[in-house]
Amino acid sequence: MKTLGKKIRLLRHQKGWSQEDVAKRLDISIPAFSKIETGITDINLSRLEQISKLFDMTVVQLLTYNDTEQQEKYITELETISKRLQERESEVIQLQKKIIDLFEEIRRSKLLA
Structure with a gap:
């Protein structure tokens, strides 16, 4: 039981x-x-x-009832979510780079002014 x-x-x-x-x-x-x-x-x-x-x-x-099917479903879902998270992390890194570039551009323009 x-x-x-x-x-x-x-x-x-x-x-x-x-x-x-x-x-x-x-x-x-x-x-x-x-x-x-x-x-x-x-x-x-x-x-x-x-x-x-x-x-x-x-x-x-x-x-x-066997939870193997359910576990497989969760694993697939977890893999999908993990892939999306990696994509979002890449987007965040790209945005951080853009912010740094813009900051540097503003700093240079202030130095020249």
């Missing part, structure tokens, strides 16, 4: 929910939900159905 708890925790994090948020939605205490995530408490079928509905999944999807 520990792996199921890990899956539930991962899904909760992906939704941006706290343990308190999920506990309220399941109408259980925060410690009770924490025990589900850590695998201390076994989940009965009705609770499993309740959790799967909460995450818009079937029980089978929840039980067989």
